[in-house]
Every structure is written in structure tokens, then in C-alpha cells.
Amino acid sequence: MNKLRSVWDPEQKYSLYSFERQPQTFPDVVLRASAPDVEPQVLMGIELKGWYALAKEGEPSFRYNVTPAVCAPADLLVVVPWALSRVISGSPQVFTPYVINARQAAEYRNWYWEHARGGKGTDRGVILSSVTTHYPNKADPISDQAVKDGGKNFGRFAGSKAMDSYIAELFDDKLAGIPLWAWQKFLLLFTEGQTTETVQAGLDALAARAGTVPEAERTDLADKFREIGDMIAGD
Structure with a gap:
């Protein structure tokens, strides 16, 4: 990110600061002062989550358990979706990231778990971490925990519907000229246990959903599906 300074700091207001990667602690990246006598030492942090957009789940599976109190006001949670440029080969292609205030995300996660998620039972409490320091050490226990979480779903931020x-x-964005939703459903047809009949039925369903797409684009979609399908079959 420091190589992109002309993008995020075009007027050089933060020339005494640079982005620094932090392994195994929250947040992943901080905008830190380059000298020990500069205050504040850290202006903001970014917690980064990658997401392979064509994964079968159809949503990010990362967990975000950090307690709200350790998130500084300017900290961000950033989810970066990506896929390969030729769907199953090529170079990684990044799509528009999801950005939310880190503390807001943590507070919403807890609120959703306690008040808005479905299912039976009344034991929906959340045990807050006792750590309240911004930019904690990696040994600090900064994760909130659910009182009861048999399915191990607490912290799955995408599950909160946010x-x-x-x-x-x-999923309306395009990869190799085809919407991501179509690629994702197409690749699901080739998961383990599928038969020729279920694959064909799935292709028919995709064709029906593509009925509102202009004919030229439908032809392109069919050609691309056939090309990738042949590559998968060849494997």
C-alpha cells in the first residue's frame, strides 16, 4: 500500500506514516509513524480478509471474533473477493472490496447473535473479552465468545446478513465476460457425487435463468461453460 501513496495520500499529509503488516495480531495492517517521537504512533488499522468468490458456500466463511473495545475509531474491516482470471486458471483478479468500520462490525455481530438470528433457545449471550486496549499484543485474548455455540458459528460475519x-x-460482476453468479453455480455442478443427469439438469436451470440475458451474451455464456467444462472433465 505504501507504493500507492499517491492514491491514498496525494497531498502528502501523512508523509511521516507508512502501512506496516502485523503478523498474528489485530489488525493485520496499521498506519504507523516512521519515528518513535511522532504522535499518535498509529493512525488507523485494517483487518484484511480474503474471499475466493467462487467457493461453493456462496459467501465468505471467515470468522471475525475481535471484541469491539479493541477497535480504534478509524479501524476498518476489509473483505477482498478474488477469483482466477480464466476461472480455473490464470492470475488472481480482485473485485470491489467490502469495507466496514471494524468496531461497528464487531458490535453488529454481537447484536445479531443475541437478538436477530433464528433458531430455538434463549441462551444467546456473548461473553466480552476483558481487553480494551487499541492495537493489542498478539498474546492478548481479544476474542468475544458465545455462551452457547454448538455449531461453532459465532464470528462468521457473513452469517449475520450484514x-x-x-x-x-x-455476483453481478463479470469474470471472463460471464456474471460471477453463473460461474459459481456452474462450478457447483462438478462437485463430487454429481451424475450426468444432475449436471445436465443444472445446465438447463442455468440456461433458464439466463433467459433474460441478450441472445449474443447467452451464446458467449454457453461457449465459456463448454470450454471450462471440457477442462474440468479432462482433469
Whole structure:
């Protein structure tokens, strides 16, 4: 990110600061002062999550357990979706990231778990971490925990539905000229256990959903599906 300074700091207001990677602690990246006598030492942090957009789950599976109190006001949670430029080969292609204030994300996660998620039972409490220091050490226990979480789902931020509208918009983006939603459903047809009949039925369903797409684009879609399908079959 420091190589992109002309983008995020065009007027050189933060010339005494540079982005620094932090392994195994929160947040992943901080905008830190280059000298010990500069105050504040850290201006902001970014917690980065990668997401392979064509994964079968159809949503990010990362967990975000950090307690709200350790998130500084300017900290961000950033989810970066990516896929290979030729779907199953090529170079990584990045799409528009999802960006949310880190503390807001943590507070919403806890609120959703306690008040808005479905299912039965009343034991929906969240045990907050006792750590309240911004930019904690890696040994600090900064994760919140659910009182009861048999399915190990606490912290799955996408499960809180906060990203639903973003995900829906993202899947309309195109990869190799074809919408991501179509690629994702197409690749699901080739998961283990599928038969020739189920693959064909899935292709028919995709063709039906593509009925609102202009004919020229439908032809391109069919050609691309056939090309990738032949590559998968060859494997």
C-alpha cells in the first residue's frame, strides 16, 4: 500500500506514516509513524480478509471474533473477493472490496447473535473479552465468545446478513465476460457425487435463468461453460 501513496495520500499529509503488516495480531495492517517521537504512533488499522468468490458456500466463511473495545475509531474491516482470471486458471483478479468500520462490525455481530438470528433457545449471550486496549499484543485474548455455540458459528460475519446486499451486487460482476453468479453455480455442478443427469439438469436451470440475458451474451455464456467444462472433465 505504501507504493500507492499517491492514491491514498496525494497531498502528502501523512508523509511521516507508512502501512506496516502485523503478523498474528489485530489488525493485520496499521498506519504507523516512521519515528518513535511522532504522535499518535498509529493512525488507523485494517483487518484484511480474503474471499475466493467462487467457493461453493456462496459467501465468505471467515470468522471475525475481535471484541469491539479493541477497535480504534478509524479501524476498518476489509473483505477482498478474488477469483482466477480464466476461472480455473490464470492470475488472481480482485473485485470491489467490502469495507466496514471494524468496531461497528464487531458490535453488529454481537447484536445479531443475541437478538436477530433464528433458531430455538434463549441462551444467546456473548461473553466480552476483558481487553480494551487499541492495537493489542498478539498474546492478548481479544476474542468475544458465545455462551452457547454448538455449531461453532459465532464470528462468521457473513452469517449475520450484514454483507447480503454487497454479495448480491458482487455476483453481478463479470469474470471472463460471464456474471460471477453463473460461474459459481456452474462450478457447483462438478462437485463430487454429481451424475450426468444432475449436471445436465443444472445446465438447463442455468440456461433458464439466463433467459433474460441478450441472445449474443447467452451464446458467449454457453461457449465459456463448454470450454471450462471440457477442462474440468479432462482433469
